[in-house]
Amino acid sequence: MLDLERDEEETFSSSGCYNKDWALLTNKPEKVNPLVCYICKQIANNAVELHCDEHENAEQVYLFGEECLQRYLKENDGKCPIEQHDHCEFVKSKSSRQQVSDLLVICPRQYDMKKKQPKEGITSGEKEEQENQCNYKGKIKEMKDHLDKQCQLISIQHIILLIKELQLQLQIEKLKTEKIDDLQRESVKKDAQIIELTNDIQQVKSEMNQNITQLKKQIEQCQSTCDACTKLNDEIKHLKSEKEINEKKQNEEISKMNNDNQILKLQLDTILTEIGQLKKETQFKNNQTHHIDEDKKENDSTHQLLQNESNSPSKFDFDLFRSSSKLINTFTGHTNWVRSIDYSTLDDCQLICSGSSDKTVRVWDVDNNKQIQSFDGHSDS
Structure with a gap:
């Protein structure tokens, strides 16, 4: 079925290029060869000509099927198929299109059926089908209408396709059955593996539970240690706070003591100054007292002298007194x-x-x- 569809598509297509061998059955080569696509080497469908500036002086006309050229440009980043330059330009070739449309050909399905018989041979079921042939010959431009409305090979080809499709379906079913058997065997193996894996999972789960239990104990121990650390940190913070408070108090007391010492030092300096002043005053007074004592002694001596003179009947000689006594x-x-x-x-x-x-x-x-x-x-x- 797939080969038949491919052959039919290659022989006649509404957009792709036409089979060259099909056209040569009823046309001379010198008529067909000028209409060949430069890319696929088949009869150009919807023929176009290159119109690039690079080929302006070329003697040859480069003819392409439009679908072939578009596909080539898409696959090659727009490079021209002749010199691989950018900006490939092309135009419709009206004369070539007209010549292709006017080519006389046989029914493409009749051509495909004859092309298939030498490859597969004639079976008993197909001998009867040979009597049903299509002898239509016409222009390519009329072939689509013939295939859609007149060709008698449509029903016969359809039956052949159905038979081949049934054969293909049977083959597919057989493959599916074999695949199912393989899957069942694989399933049995998978079940055994699942059981083994389940046992392994149970063992791993048991080990994990043991590990979890141990981890919980370790976590509890860690938590206890963390609590102890937290308590110690709190105590350290408290002690640190007390230390800071005590240091602050000590600093305040030291500062106060320093201030008091400064005051005492000032007071001491004042007292020492006063003591020095008192010493000077005391020394001065002692000196005065010494002079007074000496003056008193002299006064006492003078007094005694005067007393004696007063008790004496003789007259006191003041000049003599002054000359003999010290001036007090x-x-x-x-x-x-x-x-x-x-x-x-x-x-x-x-x-x-x-x-x-x-x-x-x-x-x-x-x-x-x-x-x-x-x-x-x-x-x-």
């Missing part, structure tokens, strides 16, 4: 000559009483170096 102090107040002077003690105070030509009597405190009383009113007498 100078009392300023009289405005004229001092005519008389007397020395006495009262309540442990050393006193000097002096009379002057300025008509005043003055009382002086020797210890404090100051005048304590002044009396005015004496006359010259």
